[in-house]
Amino acid sequence: MKYEATIGLETHVMQKTNTKMFCSCKYEYGAEPNTHVCPVCLGYPGALPVMNEKAIELCCKAGLLLGCEINPNSKWDRKNYFYPDMSKNYQISQADQPLCMGGELTVEVEGDMKTFTLERIHQEENAAKNTHVAGASLVDYNRAGTALMEIVSNPCMHSAEDALAYMAAVKQIMQYGGISNCDQEKGQMRSDVNVSVRPEGQKELGAKVEIKNMNSFAFIKDAIEYEIERQIAVLEAGGKVDQETRGYDPDRGETFTQRTKEDAHDYRYFPEPDLMPVRVSAEQIEQWRAELPELPAQRRVRYVSELGLPEYDAGVLTADMAMSDYFEATMAHTKNAKAVSNFLMGEMMRLLSEQGAAIADCKVTPEKLAEIIALIDAKTINTGGGKQIFEVIFNEGGEPKAIMEEKGLAQVSDDSALEGWADDAIANNPKPVEEYKAGNAASINFLMGQVMKASRGKANPGAVMQMLKQKLDG
Numbered sequence: 001m002k003y004e005a006t007i008g009l010e011t012h013v014m015q016k017t018n019t020k021m022f023c024s025c026k027y028e029y030g031a032e033p034n035t036h037v038c039p040v041c042l043g044y045p046g047a048l049p050v051m052n053e054k055a056i057e058l059c060c061k062a063g064l065l066l067g068c069e070i071n072p073n074s075k076w077d078r079k080n081y082f083y084p085d086m087s088k089n090y091q092i093s094q095a096d097q098p099l100c101m102g103g104e105l106t107v108e109v110e111g112d113m114k115t116f117t118l119e120r121i122h123q124e125e126n127a128a129k130n131t132h133v134a135g136a137s138l139v140d141y142n143r144a145g146t147a148l149m150e151i152v153s154n155p156c157m158h159s160a161e162d163a164l165a166y167m168a169a170v171k172q173i174m175q176y177g178g179i180s181n182c183d184q185e186k187g188q189m190r191s192d193v194n195v196s197v198r199p200e201g202q203k204e205l206g207a208k209v210e211i212k213n214m215n216s217f218a219f220i221k222d223a224i225e226y227e228i229e230r231q232i233a234v235l236e237a238g239g240k241v242d243q244e245t246r247g248y249d250p251d252r253g254e255t256f257t258q259r260t261k262e263d264a265h266d267y268r269y270f271p272e273p274d275l276m277p278v279r280v281s282a283e284q285i286e287q288w289r290a291e292l293p294e295l296p297a298q299r300r301v302r303y304v305s306e307l308g309l310p311e312y313d314a315g316v317l318t319a320d321m322a323m324s325d326y327f328e329a330t331m332a333h334t335k336n337a338k339a340v341s342n343f344l345m346g347e348m349m350r351l352l353s354e355q356g357a358a359i360a361d362c363k364v365t366p367e368k369l370a371e372i373i374a375l376i377d378a379k380t381i382n383t384g385g386g387k388q389i390f391e392v393i394f395n396e397g398g399e400p401k402a403i404m405e406e407k408g409l410a411q412v413s414d415d416s417a418l419e420g421w422a423d424d425a426i427a428n429n430p431k432p433v434e435e436y437k438a439g440n441a442a443s444i445n446f447l448m449g450q451v452m453k454a455s456r457g458k459a460n461p462g463a464v465m466q467m468l469k470q471k472l473d474g
């Protein structure tokens, strides 16, 4: 029998707010444990929560970026559970009236464009961080109460590849939108992965297994693939898949039972009596919409249609927001988009990856790159000279013109110098000369190479080619 897998993701994203969701404690990653806490986020009796407006703005903007409807009237609920990561014994969340509803995302998966739909995005507060050590569990409440959104997809994905493409797109959009840094190593983006399997053609979805709190894309891929196979094997053996929560063991590449059968009802949600409903006016939504940044997909289209870049370049440049911002900044000082793109995809990416550096710390500023390109366009230096200058500035800093002079990189177009090198190349290489004259046009490239070498890369290649042709053809 053939089976179809179905996947739905609940993606938790920590928003970039200065303070926590319902109190004025700061959140600082890596701070001394339990130093950013107060009666509200520790849940002392009688302490009253106060809503963080910035978090509401970021959640709504995330919704607008993902095509959601913004709910003008959402409300808060308590999700009750007993576990030390939430000392109040409930988490403030949104049950039936979330801030954002619906939404969708179109992404490329292995060459096909696919649209995945969202059920909702709701605002909630984060739980504390538990660390389990031998014989004990340690709790750090610094993270408790920080602003966290949950982006819930519909069960609309069918493979690990779908899920990864979806998550990568969500991450990119959150980063571009300034909603979150989505640093997975810092737990800023974590997903609960829901997987089920059904015989092909069956209408109802199979029982779902939820793998909670996954932050590595690689582990999510492995866990989904393992789980699909496991569930198919259960069905093939005539068994029934239990609805349960499973954990993923990265060392063994397997999932294992954590908790069986747990339903949303078990949490016993009830309305939060200490907070007013959230009212968002139509004017406010329009103002936020107007503030939204351009997304990678929109930038890609613009780079092709307005700047004339190849699709490939546009895709590479927009994949990383910092790279794309650098490209934009350079374009403020030059009109030569292709030259900028070539430098970024070539020298810049090579040097950054060789040195494990970040573009934000790069000594070649957008202004300096534009200046190097201007020197090339004016034929003051050739492209090779430009690359040398780029690398020097990248490593040591400095000014393009000064480095050009210091290294003697100014291009030689002067006829007498070129003529001397061309004559030498012809005299010393009778074989390629003969081949060229016999009709093998490509042989001239060897002679060209000799002249460039003799000039130590400084000859103007166009002028050299012209000079050689004149001598050989004439």
Ligand SMILES: Nc1ncnc2c1ncn2[C@@H]1O[C@H](COP(=O)(O)OP(=O)(O)OP(=O)(O)O)[C@@H](O)[C@H]1O
Pocket: 006, 007, 008, 009, 010, 152, 153, 154, 155, 156, 192, 194, 195, 196, 205, 206, 207, 208, 210, 263, 264
């Ligand atoms: N049969 C199924 N197979 C795969 N995924 C499913 C299936 N049914 C539901 N899902 C997915 O499971 C997720 C359910 O998330 P939701 O937040 O609504 O409930 P929950 O898991 O009970 O809540 P929470 O984990 O936040 O306490 C959604 O992403 C949905 O797409």
Ligand SMILES: [Mg+2]
Pocket: 010, 150, 152
């Ligand atoms: Mg959920």
Ligand SMILES: [Mg+2]
Pocket: 010, 192, 210
């Ligand atoms: Mg869940």
